[in-house]
Amino acid sequence: MGWTISDRELEQLLAQMTTEEKVALVNGRHLWKTAMNYRLNIPEIVMTDGTYGVRYSTDQIEGLTDERDGLDQFLAVVNRRQDDQDDQDAMVGGSKPATCFPNGSAFGCSWDVDLAREFGAALALECQEFGVHLLLGPGINIRRTPLAGRAYEYYSEDPLLSGDLAAALIDGLQSGGVGASLKHFACNNSEIERTTMSSEVDERALREIYLKGFERAIVKSRPWTVMSAYNRLNGVQTAENHWLLTTVLREEWGYDGAVVSDWHGIKDRPASLAAGNDLDMPESASRRAELLAALAEGRVEQAALDQSCRRVLRLIRRARQGERRNARFDRETHHALARRIASESIVLLRNEGDVLPIDPAADLTVAVIGAGAVRPIIQGSGSATTRPTSLDRPLDELRALAGEHVRIEHHLAEDAEGEEAAAAAARTADIVIVFANSDVSADGERADRRTLALAAGQDALIHRLAKANPRTIVVLATPDAVTMPWADEVAAIVETFYAGQGMGHALARILFGLANPSGKLTTSFPRREQDIPGFLTYPGENGRHAYSEGLFVGYRYYDRREIEPLFPFGFGLSYTRFRYSGLRLDRSDIAPGERLTASFEISNVGTRAGAEVAQLYARPLSSRLHRPVRELKGFAKVHLEPGETRTVTIECEGDDLRYFDPARGEWAMDPGEILIEIGASSRDIRLSAPLVAAPGDVRLPPFDLDTQPTILFERPGVRDALVAFLAERLSIGGEAADQLVARTESSFLGIYKTICWFIGDRLPAEDLRRFLIDLSAGTTAAPTTYDTVH
């Protein structure tokens, strides 16, 4: 029976707890549990890793129910693992098999929120069977650089797409009674010195890019927990960052769940509690002692402890009430879902001469080359690594689907001799399929990639195979973007990212045309490493990592700099063709709080059924502050039979058309024109229509003594008001005052110093300041006074 305790009883319970018991409750128990309170009957809950699959470590979760100290426990786990001969991979050793679904960077390419919900529900069912109450995912850090070690776990370089996919996945998970932990909050975008490095991010970039996805997911899906990150943000450890965890997360966004630390991510426990990091994971006697001491000395308020306890108690209540102890998941059904998600996520990047799909009924020889065909790379390495329930090997799947006249031969090509044989086979084959990947050992949690190139030797092998046979198809398994110096030489490129245990099957179906690829990139692929946004200041140094590109992350950067990416954001090919037509907007102008509905038609004008991801971008034509050329504001994925036409509707909130103005400390919309664009990718805009931004009254930054006269007089009424003010205050008459103001107009000094320049210090600064403050309060923005962007 769930833990049915009313809010009132919960408060009574809190009142009965001793300070030691409260401190114990806001710390975990062992690695993956909360602390049960036996005296007061507070149950424990179980949490575990997994952004794309449940990593249930039997040793770590079940093995230790006694009071042995940390070293004993560590040795017990280590020794048991060594005994387990079945497990080759130490990382997943002792884990229960669970479905390994496509990783974040793969799954993101599905652009499918309904699928995300289904994905979340499946994860919930697996958690329920394992007795897990809280799954430590999804992670939605912005993929700022493709080199980032944990890029494979995350969805996109764009916050709207990240936030919407996460919201749907969380919704599916939590509807199944299992809590999510949205992570890593915030700006954990590189693994280099990851617990000490400070991500130095300006406030606009933070608000519009790095926090936006979290805000979106939190408002839409209310995750039970949010996980603070390992890194520092603008100098302050995120777990100890009051502005981040309390001002923004709770006060501005109204988040009412609990904040949990990343494992051993808290350095100063008292500071983290005061900042709003409720639950400190995992168990740490020393951090408990620090907190107790701080409470005793009054450095942390009892009220802060009570508040965190309250949140943890509510979390436990939710978790216990969500329990479904008899739930079981069907391995086959979930494997099929893993295949389906992979199929929706795989991206076809190039298909010259329609080399794909391969006709399974044709009479031809296919040379399959590379270890990836038999030992596929289906996931990244790190805390998220899952032990799959089964594994589809691409070579087996290709053979299973090939017709009787398709001859498939395989070459590992793992040494010089093998490459020779592979090249020879390529020369005589009708089609070559080569499996390539980035250097697996260099990648994953704890380490960024050092290069965007493929693993050593693979670029050369692909060059060689392409030379031997122009009908060469490259199948990539990479965490994020890679460079492709051979891109123009090969016939086709298929990017699977890390597509989980069903990848082999999904890939084979796509290659043979039984499925039509519909994934689209969620990051920009650069032509060379030097094109990566932030290249000049990556990685951080001396403990500081300046996000020098500001809010121009990903395609926002390539667009503004007019750099041609290798493959743009939102790009992906299909075996069929789609025609876009008839864009209409349900309104001609928009203000914050209003909603735009854009409708248009998509027709499948090819011969195969397929799915298209249509993207809605907003392009501000004028702006007071720097703006990206275009930003994603909505998307839709539609499945169409050959010849079918469907009306697609995408909604866009007026609020999402705003930008953050740090000067005012708030979101703002400038009056002016916005172009609404519908694209098949960020660089393939098919339709557009104008929309007028009509925000009504706009508060602008307040004037002060140092405001330049040109800025001051931009606003209507200000000049006349100043003339009147000076005439009265200096007793000089209207005409003289007008001449004085006229002389100030082109000054480069602030208004006060300019006036002093002409008349000495006869005007008290305080008088002018008060006048300017009153003036600020009464003025509104004039429409379209800003320079047109570009």
Next chain:
Amino acid sequence: MDYGFEDLGSLSGGVKAFVHGALEVPFHWHDHLEILMVVRGSVRMIIDGQECLMGSDDLVIINAHSAHNSVSLDPGTVLCGVHIDVAHAERQGLVDFSKRYLQCKSFLTAKHFCDDVVAPMRGLIARLILSSGNVEDGLLRTCLAGLLCCHIYRHVPYVPRREAPSVNGDGRERVMRIMERMRAERDGRLSLEYFAEMEGLSIPHLSRLFRRHVGICFRDYAQNIRLDRAVSQLVESGQSIVDIALDEGFSSGSLFYAKFRERFGCTPAEYRRRRAEPQGEAGSAHPYRHLLMELAERDDGLSRQLMRLPESRELVAVCALHASGMG
């Protein structure tokens, strides 16, 4: 049912199993370990002053000398369990078993604990009850009891015994004594004032102390005693219900009816009628046989436990003794 301290005497083989239907078990304690589990229905218990709500399949270990009661929340409730003589188990080789304050409340624990630790206990207890009553099953019962003790010894977490009572602070013994006296009190003087004076405590102090240790307030506890006595009279005597009510100090029949219904979920007349019907008693599993069979046959990990037992130091020792001809 005894009130207050319950002297179960020495248990044959160190274990005594029981099963019963919906029942009021007033506060009591004993020097045996008790494992109580809900086979069907739900109960509200107070153990060491803390309220526990238990549903079907929940199981709790009540440590020796822990005061506890139980109130069945619906009439279809079936409870079963065992009393274990820890001193006996200790003599059998479970070193320092009696020094452990065992922590096992299934409703607080993770699923794996319920599957791996609680479920085998359920299965063993069900088998123990099913084998009760037959003389020829004596050896089997001894084996099952031994397995149950070994299982608990190996898998149930604990804190050192001495720490446990101190969680509730001082005064526990005093409250225990008062409870015992309240039970013994025959002339209706179940007032807080009376006991406060007797113990030399202020009324608010005793009130708080009592509530802290027993989990309910003095007045409710006193009323429960009166209701419990009324219940035994209902079953044991032929007195009229109104007479019983007045005997137990209730000012009116209607007040007695209201309080009785509140506590037992039925009217006194219904209670009397129901108790007159034949039902299961401790040691006789008959009426609940199918439920217990279900439990015993459920895949509770017991077989896995048995397969793994050769690893157990205790069993290895036993086998070694047998092998050396000394067993």
